[in-house]
Amino acid sequence: METPRHPLPPFTTETALQKVQIAEDAWNSKDPEKVALAYTIDTEWRNRTDFINGREEVKQFLTNKWKKELHYKLKKELWGFRENRMAVRFEYEWQDHSGQWFRSYGNELWEFDENGYMQKRFASINDLPIEESDRKL
Numbered sequence: 693m694e695t696p697r698h699p700l701p702p703f704t705t706e707t708a709l710q711k712v713q714i715a716e717d718a719w720n721s722k723d724p725e726k727v728a729l730a731y732t733i734d735t736e737w738r739n740r741t742d743f744i745n746g747r748e749e750v751k752q753f754l755t756n757k758w759k760k761e762l763h764y765k766l767k768k769e770l771w772g773f774r775e776n777r778m779a780v781r782f783e784y785e786w787q788d789h790s791g792q793w794f795r796s797y798g799n800e801l802w803e804f805d806e807n808g809y810m811q812k813r814f815a816s817i818n819d820l821p822i823e824e825s826d827r828k829l
Contacts, residue, residue: 697730697808701776708773711808712780716768724754732811739815761786765829771799778802785822785829793827794819 699707718727728750737744737753744753758764766784773779780800787793798817805811 694807694809700808701804701806703773703775703778705773708770708778711778711804712768712770715780716766719766719768720764722758722764724751724758727754730810731813732805732809735809735811735813737813737815739813740817760788762789763787767829776804776806778804783829785827793822793824795822795826795828796820 699710703711715730718730721727728747731747731750733747734745735747735750737750739753742753744750761784764784764786766782768780768782771779771781778801780802781798782800783795783797785793785795796817796819798815800816801812801814802810803812
């Protein structure tokens with residue numbers, strides 16, 4: 693059994709906000725090993741059109757993501773929560789290998805187990821090409 697990852701569900705406004713900030717900080721580290729530790733061993737993801745199952749697939753997905761999405765910077769915002777579930781709005785900026793900048797917008801639905809690990813993550817994301825001068829993050 694893994695060590696609990698606080699804060700634990702059921703969430704309050706304060707603990708839900710903490711969980712979102714912890715996730716934002718982890719993703720901004722761009723460290724697939726660190727980020728993957730927040731998810732259950734058998735986590736289920738949908739990210740755009742990718743279906744990812746298990747922590748090992750999460751690590752590989754994130755490794756590939758941050759090889760493609762250079763200068764990645766993310767901001768998450770709690771949209772709502774109930775018991776062990778959250779809805780999160782996010783945007784992030786990144787640059788591809790050709791030099792084009794993008795701002796990606798999306799929504800995530802999260803479900804946590806009793807030990808505070810995310811067991812389900814469903815993300816819908818859209819990319820908007822932007823000029824470097826239009827960057828906000």
